[in-house]
Amino acid sequence: MKFSAALFGLLMAGTALAQEGSDAAFLIARDAFRAGDINKLERAAAQLGRHELTPYVDNYRLRMWMEQGDPGAIRAFLERQDGSYVAEKLRADWIRWLGKRFAWNEIDAQYPKLLAPEADVTCYAQQARLARDDRRALDEAARLWLTQLEPPEACVPVNEALLFSGRVGVDDLWQRARRQIEANKTGAAKTTLGYLADSQAPDSRSLDAALGNGMGYLFRQSADWYATRAGRELAAIAVQRIATSDPRAAAEQLEKLQPRLQDGESRWAWSQIALQAARKHLPEAVDWYARAGDAPLSEEGHQWKVRAALRAQEWGIVHRAIDAMPPELAGRPEWIYWLGRAHKAGGRTSQADALFAKIAGQPNFYGNLADEELGRAVLPPPKAEAPTYEEQRAARETPGLKRALAFFRLDMRTEAVREWNWALRDMDDRQLLAAAQLAKGNQIWDRAINTADRTKKEHDYSLRFLAPYGDTVRPAAQNQALDDAWVYGLMRQESRFISSAKSNVGASGLMQLMPATAKWVARKIGLRDYHHGRVNDTQTNVLLGTSYMRLVMENLDNHPVLASAAYNAGPNRARKWRAERPLEGAIYAETIPFSETRDYVKKVMSNAVYYSALFNGRPDSLKARLGVVGARVADAPKDADLP
Incomplete structure (x- = not known):
């Protein structure tokens, strides 16, 4: 027995030393990749052995050899690692590389295999579709016109194709620029307005002046500033910039300018004053939103209109403002709850309870409040059965979780969290609970909590709400x-x-x-x-x-x-x-x-x-x-x- 224990100790020590050596080889390979040293990378790869992170080193090598034009090796790797995070990232990087070389056919083949494409990669795929005259790509771009306010470089050709197709007109350009200015993305707004015809575009120096010092711009504007749309829009933009620091001063200026502005311009300016006033909790915000009338609002504008009414206890306005939200926004738990409260304040208890019932039971702030509105206690649900030995073993042997644990061991938390979260994709409740238990066993408290948070029907709130230390x-x-x-x-x-x-x-x-x-x-x-x-x-x-x-x-x-x-x-x-x-x-x-x-x-x-x-x-x-x-x-x- 003594000999067996000693032998076991030696074996464990040898395993630890081998792991230490493999870990060191991986770190050398990573550093070599970052430095662009292919020879050093190849030497480190040869010393890696059967390491959990070998696919990452293979990824490094393929990315460094990408210029050699060996698509077969990349395709083979993607097939071997299909569905993994490292394959997803390599495929995305390859599409970026291909897009810069206009290799549209390969992009057409690879893009559908991505599971969670990023915005720039999607734009390369749209460019590929436009190259074969698939105009549906423009439909997708049009849907993002008012929300993708600072598009990646790869999206610029798609947006330009949208412009040249005639689907985007002068009004659309000004509306997008307004949204960008509201979001303080002034550089992007200048780019957008640069697509206007010379006869319709604002003078660049005047635009800079309006964006940089709204009050100064209004004091120095020409006597006939209102004669063109560009002049009126710049005046409204100057009001918006003043409102970011002083909504009352902006309102005073807008009162003077309003007779010279068209309805759409003045209503947008009032909506911007109201938004900034609501954020600063000024009581005038409700009235200023009313003066904005039917001006199109951003998501922020819609939400702060409700918040201003909540602070003023104006439940009728709360009701109307939520009703006016886009359906996807109005369907969020907070606005379902506050719409229910507005119904309740108006004596419409059955409508209120129906809304509360939609979100009751959700383990969040508004789910808790909805439960209490319905007279239900907020308690953790019954605890799920603990993961079986087989379920725990399956979690330990999940390749993505093994790679994540290796990254945690190397103190590479960012990479570890990405790999861990990717591995949870498509897991059912039992698998999630086993993964959460695995994280807890390794004292990775944040992954235990976040993983247990994902379960839909079987729950363990002692994992969701861990209490270490x-x-x-x-x-x-x-x-x-x-x-x-x-x-x-x-x-x-x-x-x-x-x-x-x-x-x-x-x-x-x-x-x-x-x-x-x-x-x-x-x-x-x-x-x-x-x-x-x-x-x-x-x-x-x-x-x-x-x-x-x-x-x-x-x-x-x-x-x-x-x-x-x-x-x-x-x-x-x-x-x-x-x-x-x-x-x-x-x-x-x-x-x-x-x-x-x-x-x-x-x-x-x-x-x-x-x-x-x-x-x-x-x-x-x-x-x-x-x-x-x-x-x-x-x-x-x-x-x-x-x-």
Whole structure:
């Protein structure tokens, strides 16, 4: 027995060393590919052995040899790796390469085999179809005219073909340019207007002036500015630019200009003033939207029209504004819920309940609220049976998951997540639960959560709402007199429990602390010898994060909705977003101006309901947690320097 144990230990050590060597060879191959060193890549490939990531090295080699024009080798690889993420990416890269060389026949053969084509690759396929005079490609391009506002370079020939076909006229060009300007894509708007005939196009210097300094442009415009469409459109654009910073000043200017504008131009300008006013929570937004009349609205414009009416408690306008949305937009859970609330406010309870029933049971903010409107408790569904041994073995042997785990082992998280998510395509609930369990077993908490989130009928909410680091988090929450369900709900949204997580703005750790915030809290609580190198230490991060949560709560009426908004966007903004009168918590959340923070607060609050139910074994109420957000006050906060 002793000999067998020793032999087993030696075998394991040998396996680990072999894996280390293969991992090193893969990293050398990857670096060689990035450096364009084909000889080094070939040497590393020869040392790779039977590594999980061998297909990636084969992909690197094929991409480097693509210029040699060996389509047979590429086709053979794509056939061998059919359906895999690495094949999908190689096929897409090959189509890009082929498109730049006008190899339309090969693109026609390869494009239908893509499972999730990206926009530029789709445009190369459309170019190929146009080359054989398939005009249906123009129908597809026309449907994207007002939504694909900053098209990839590959889409330019398709859009130009659309223009030259006569399907896009002067009105369409101006409408697209308006949408691009609303989205602050001014360079794309200039490109769009460049397609106008010289006699109809605005002068480039005047366009730059209107986009760059709207007020200055209006003061300096010529006396006969209204004589041409271009002159009137530029005046409306200048008003839009003023509105981004000062909607009231923009409204004052538009009142002066309106007699000289045509209806479509003035209504668009009013819609832009209304949109910016709604985002700034100005009470005039509802009236300005009314002055916009039937001006075509972007998705943002439609949604902020409803939000402005919600803040004003104008339920009739809420109803009409949602009815006016495009069907796909109106079918989102938030607008189904608020339309139900509008019906309920008007005494139409049966219509309201029918709408609530459409989204009730969905494990999200508005599904929770709809459940409560129907008198149903929000509870996790019955727990699915644990994955069997065979199901777990199948998960371990799934090639895509094996490649993802290898990437995680190499600390290549971006590649790992892409490979993992691709492997989940077409999995049924049992396979998803087994994959989630595999992730949990490897302490890859974010993939466990996201994978369990995908199940349709069989669920395991202990995986969807994992609660790792319990020995650290729950005592810290208790020490700060915080609801541990809320703390976990926030952490789940902040980092998905990735202790090394770092955001693109520099926030770190489980609770995603900004350097200045962490330093301020450490000083506030008297944490000695703190330096930023400690921020990813689990205990330090949780101590600082929960301490900050308590301080934010104390400074914001002890209201978790305000505190959640403050944790993401800062306490000053959370205060500023309150209304002049008390506001239902759900309306406060829906009308947060920052889309990231709006989504964040909803998810944190819904997460907390499920964590509470799992921790305590009884239903919780989202409506009770949301409560009422108090009116805006002028009193100075307790900690004026709270970051």
